[in-house]
Amino acid sequence: MPSIADITGDTRGAALVRRAFLLQTKLKAAQTRTARASLEYDALAASLELFRPGAIVPWVSYLFPTELLSSYGITPMIPEVASAVLTGTDLRGPVEAATGRLRLSRDVCSYHRTALAALENGLLPAPAMCLGTTPLCLGKECLLDMLAVRYGVPFFEIRVPLPPDEGEARREVVADVADQLRELHENIGRWTGRKPQLRKSIDLSNRASVAWGHVMSERLAGSLEMNGRRVFATVFLGQLLWGTEAGAKDFEKMLTERGRRGLTVEPMADGRLRKRLLWLHTVPHHDRELFDLIEKQGAAVIFEEMSQMHLEKVDPDDPFPGLAKRLTDNVMWGTSARRARLTLALAKQLKIDGAVHFNHWGCRHGVGSVPVVRAAFMEAGIPFLAIDGDALARGGPQAEKSIQQMESFLELL
């Protein structure tokens, strides 16, 4: 495999390496015809375009409605996704070293520290605009704001009030967020001088939503068991493709058995049923040991909290309220009490045997609500394990401790 530096350069040689690497990934997608391989190829192909000279590079937060960008034919640069991808390549060493040298508290979420270090060392393209949404966390807004100041580019933040603990966000709140999205969509046109094709982008996003919503309903109904870790990784990359033709086709591939290959739970060799786990918050992207252990011990992560998004279509004639609602009512937005209520309801619906919360390093938002979520699960008599870790780490003493904790937890189940 070529290095990222080889494929992201702007020389003629880099362009050739890029083409060869893309062809190789495309071949794999064509051979397997799975949603997973196609999505990997399409996300890679779209992201590599961001490294071309003159490309418009918007740095956006993870929950940003990327349809506002695909309307203008622009691919987002999502720092969380970029950090996870880079730390999985042969550039991991240099990126880690650069991250260690940053003049930034080590307490900051490692997704953001890594992205910043990669940008400062020329491994990610500089932003042409920074676009955030207050969900899920303040940390990424600080990063985007800081980068906008440093590069002298626009920063626009969609401000989303917290939803109520019970019920849905008020109509006026959704309308206000919709107005902000409408204004931003117009601004992107002014900043880039491009003509929007929002209707097309929404139609494509809706195709993906219909497929993804169908898969998720089957999972919730118990008629389809998918491997939570692999699904997480696929949907995580899929964030880059909402509102694109490629994204629509890739999510639609999940509707067939062949397309879902590699994403479903492997049955036990002896025919026994696996213990069912619900995974909360992000996953360790590079440490497989925890998941190998889960599988070996006869359990499976059958659902993941963070994939509950883009489940419903938005009105193509007036898309902003629908896009707004995806933010105002996101399952991870709001108070700890709301998160506890929603995750517990999910656990009961799925009839899980236990829940695992991944306490990602530096994530105030995720880790802060754990005591309340744990108490709710304990009260309901559902085993709950919170393990500390860094989603971008590979091995180390913390990973070993997590494995021991997981072993004890699985024995208990």
Ligand code: SF4
């Ligand atoms: S892990 Fe937490 S701090 Fe990091 S980007 Fe996600 S929500 Fe923000």
